[in-house]
Amino acid sequence: MLSNNLSKVALVLVVTLFLGACATQQATTTKGDDAYTGTETVKFLADGVPDRVFFSTNKSELTSAATTTLGKQATYLKANPTLNVVLEGHADERGTREYNLALGERRATAAKNYLISNGVAANRIKVISYGKEKPANPASNVLAWSQNRRTVTVKTN
Amino acid sequence: MKYKIFTIFALFFILTAKSFALVSVDITRGNLDPLPTAISDFYLDSKLGDNIKKLQLESKIPELIQNNLSRSGLFFALEKKSFIQRPEPAHNKPRFEDWAFIKTQVLVTGKISLEKEGRLRVEFKLWDVVSATELSALAFYTTPDNWRRISHMISDKIYERLTGEKGYFDSRIIFVSETGPKVDRKKRLAVMDQDGYGVKYLTLGNELVLTPRFSPTSQHVTYMSYFKNLPRVYLLNIETGIQDLVGDFPGMTFAPRFSPDGKKIIMSFAQEGNSDIYTMDIKTRVVEKLTDHPSIDTSPSYSPDGSYITFNSDRSGFQQIYTMKSDGTNVKRISFGEGLYGTPVWSPRGDLIAFTKLYRNKFYIGVMRSDGSGERLLTENYYQEAPSWAPNGRVLIFYRETASDSSGRGGGAKLWSIDLTGYNERLIQTPTDASDPSWSGLLSGK
Numbered sequence: 001m002l003s004n005n006l007s008k009v010a011l012v013l014v015v016t017l018f019l020g021a022c023a024t025q026q027a028t029t030t031k032g033d034d035a036y037t038g039t040e041t042v043k044f045l046a047d048g049v050p051d052r053v054f055f056s057t058n059k060s061e062l063t064s065a066a067t068t069t070l071g072k073q074a075t076y077l078k079a080n081p082t083l084n085v086v087l088e089g090h091a092d093e094r095g096t097r098e099y100n101l102a103l104g105e106r107r108a109t110a111a112k113n114y115l116i117s118n119g120v121a122a123n124r125i126k127v128i129s130y131g132k133e134k135p136a137n138p139a140s141n142v143l144a145w146s147q148n149r150r151t152v153t154v155k156t157n
Numbered sequence: 158m159k160y161k162i163f164t165i166f167a168l169f170f171i172l173t174a175k176s177f178a179l180v181s182v183d184i185t186r187g188n189l190d191p192l193p194t195a196i197s198d199f200y201l202d203s204k205l206g207d208n209i210k211k212l213q214l215e216s217k218i219p220e221l222i223q224n225n226l227s228r229s230g231l232f233f234a235l236e237k238k239s240f241i242q243r244p245e246p247a248h249n250k251p252r253f254e255d256w257a258f259i260k261t262q263v264l265v266t267g268k269i270s271l272e273k274e275g276r277l278r279v280e281f282k283l284w285d286v287v288s289a290t291e292l293s294a295l296a297f298y299t300t301p302d303n304w305r306r307i308s309h310m311i312s313d314k315i316y317e318r319l320t321g322e323k324g325y326f327d328s329r330i331i332f333v334s335e336t337g338p339k340v341d342r343k344k345r346l347a348v349m350d351q352d353g354y355g356v357k358y359l360t361l362g363n364e365l366v367l368t369p370r371f372s373p374t375s376q377h378v379t380y381m382s383y384f385k386n387l388p389r390v391y392l393l394n395i396e397t398g399i400q401d402l403v404g405d406f407p408g409m410t411f412a413p414r415f416s417p418d419g420k421k422i423i424m425s426f427a428q429e430g431n432s433d434i435y436t437m438d439i440k441t442r443v444v445e446k447l448t449d450h451p452s453i454d455t456s457p458s459y460s461p462d463g464s465y466i467t468f469n470s471d472r473s474g475f476q477q478i479y480t481m482k483s484d485g486t487n488v489k490r491i492s493f494g495e496g497l498y499g500t501p502v503w504s505p506r507g508d509l510i511a512f513t514k515l516y517r518n519k520f521y522i523g524v525m526r527s528d529g530s531g532e533r534l535l536t537e538n539y540y541q542e543a544p545s546w547a548p549n550g551r552v553l554i555f556y557r558e559t560a561s562d563s564s565g566r567g568g569g570a571k572l573w574s575i576d577l578t579g580y581n582e583r584l585i586q587t588p589t590d591a592s593d594p595s596w597s598g599l600l601s602g603k
Contacts, residue, residue: 058475058497060430093558096499096513096542097367097593098412099469099476101388102425102432102453105409109430128388129409129427133365138339138565140539 035063036146041136045153049076053111055149057092060106062114070111073153074118086126087111088152092145093132104129111151126156189580191233192319193260195286196223198237199267199279200244209277214269214304215244218279221308222265224352225326226315229552230581235261248282253289262287265315277301281311283318293318305354310601325547326351329597330554331369331378331395334358335570335590339561346380348395351547351596353586359395368412368543369393371597373505374419378595379403381411390424392439403437410435412455417463423447425455434468434485447485458502458510459483460527467491467501467510467527478512480527491529500543503527505598506550509577513542513555522555524577535579545595551577554585556592 036054043051050073053066062070077083089108091100108127116122136152137144199215226232240247241255248266256264264284272278280296295314297307306327313324334347334356346359346366360366360382369380378393381404390404390413404410408428415422420439425432434448434457448454452472459466467480478492478501492498496516503510507527514521514534520541523534541557554574561568570592572585585594 058471093540094515094518095497096456096469096476098425098456099453099471099499101367101409101411102427102455105427105432106430106453113430128386130365133342133367135340138561138568139563140560140568141563144565 033063034142034146035059035065035149036143037065038147041147045073045155046076049073051154052150052152054146055107055151057145057149058095058103060103060110062110066111067114070114071118074115074120077115077120077124082157084124084126084156085153086128086156087115088134088154089127089129090134090136090148090150090152091132092148093135093140094145095132097131100131101129104131107149107151111153191231192262193235194223194226194232194263194265195235195240195256195259195261196226196237196265197240197242197247197267198244199269199281200248202268202270205269205271209269209271209301212301212304214277214279214301218267218269218304218308218311219265221305221352222312222315225309225312228352228583229316230576231316231320232263235259251284251286253284253286256284256286263319267311272298275300277304277307279304279307279311281314283315305350306600309350309352313599313601322551323549323599325549325552325596325599327600328548329371329600330572330585330594331359331371331597332556332572332587332594333366333369333592334587335592336362339565339568346378346393347587347591348378349587356588359393359398368593370414370545370595372415372419373417373598374415377415377419379413379415379422379424381413390422392422403439403442406435412457414458416459417461423457423459423466425457434466447481447483448488456500460503461505461507465503465527467503469499469501476515478510478525478529491525491527492532493529494532502544502546504546504550505548509550511544511546511553513544522553522575524553533579535575535577536573536582541573543593547574547596548599553577554594554596556594558592 033056035056045051050069053069087108089104091103112125112127135148137147196219201215223234227234239259242252248268264286267281270278276298278296278298282294283292285292299307309327312326316324328351331348334345337343343362344366345362346369347356349356365383367381369378376396382391388409390410392401392403406426410424410426413422413424421436423436426435431451432453432455434454436445450472452470454470456469457466466483470479476497476499478498479490481488496514498512498514500513501510509524510527511524514523519537521534522536522544525532538557539560544553544555552574556570557573558570570590572591572594575582
């Protein structure tokens, strides 16, 4: 009887530990790496050249999907040397306005530096941050926020 | 429930005001027991012409005073129809037993008469009904169209006499008026009296404008504008409408505020993915760089004596609040609670810093001492930020956004105010959606 009860306690403990581990895991993923990976809202500079890259919450590091996209943009820009672009950096609405302005600038600059390192002349690229002022998706949910954490490459001529 | 604990805590570090009247208001507590107050209609001098009489100032001025005092949460205005004594005898010699009978502790009376050249003389008296004494009496001279300001100044005098602290009613609020869909929001600078009256639009809405802030010493405002698609800091004289680009740096300038003497603008300058804090002397245009760190440094705000600056930085990896000396030395992190901290603003009293906090997907407006101790959260919501202090440091105004639905509709932004005690949260009515409020100093000076 006693040992039966003990094993129940042990079982409960194991389950709790397991759930605990799961919860921690999940928390880290949503916090650290939640960049949008879909294609909704994405437009194209040219055939096969997406116009935007996405970022995780509070981050400005380029994801591997982002560098793939920017690589295509660099190739396209080098093939069209008279084109100039402005990189518009954006943030989601879940942050203070002023910090988001700075974050948008940091995101646009990250994309700019990648284009430069891939051979696009610096004087062809301008950056501007809109912070959270111009969402691509106006909904207030996790999907919309991920689509709004972005840098969009826009042709200026 | 949580807020109650904070309120009790507040009692220990806010100095109690001293007042010599028998009746007085303790503004360090929540407004649990507002002071019963009777504001009598003023009486009109019989020599006043019909053109003045038709303005009905004898009831409009007391009504505005009553609205101010009631909104402060510290006063409970009794209904006019319960008053026994008529305005004229009440002003000249109140029968205190009549006023005690309706259970008021304080009585306000007044008289409006004509001066030379069509100017008005508005006199008010404040009476302590409990001890049957006159507490104060003052007269203001003005043109009839200026009656609102006079009402606000009288409200400030009453507030000051009964609480022992300066009022905040004779002041204005600058904010951003918002219209249109979220993906294409039209934003205009607007200014209004602190009670929401007299909204005046200062820009047309052709370009995005953000974060206007009042000068503590003049009718100037600094703000950020996307004029010609170049996000820069501007200075605007709201009396003359003259605008001036002050943050003409080779990159984005943003997050501007005035120094307490009104002579400098402190702001962020973003370049190559890095935002640092700079000041610019408005007259000489001399620029000084205060922070030099690869992280984001933004939202700077001076202490009222100008010797310190609080700001927002993510140099620890996350958004936190820091202080430094006004020359940029002695940088110290002061926020250590869980969550992210932003938009620190130093209280005009010098003791507290108000902030926005993001914790577990909720936004809070809170205050802490300037060394980071004594953090108190005043209000929790889906989204709210950007607190701005009333000139007396007793009330905060901020904006709150509601979530939009999955189709992007239904979201909005409104201005709210809350007492430092965490009580008396109030919506401030505006004709459109509104954000980024900033409170002026007292218009009548210190």
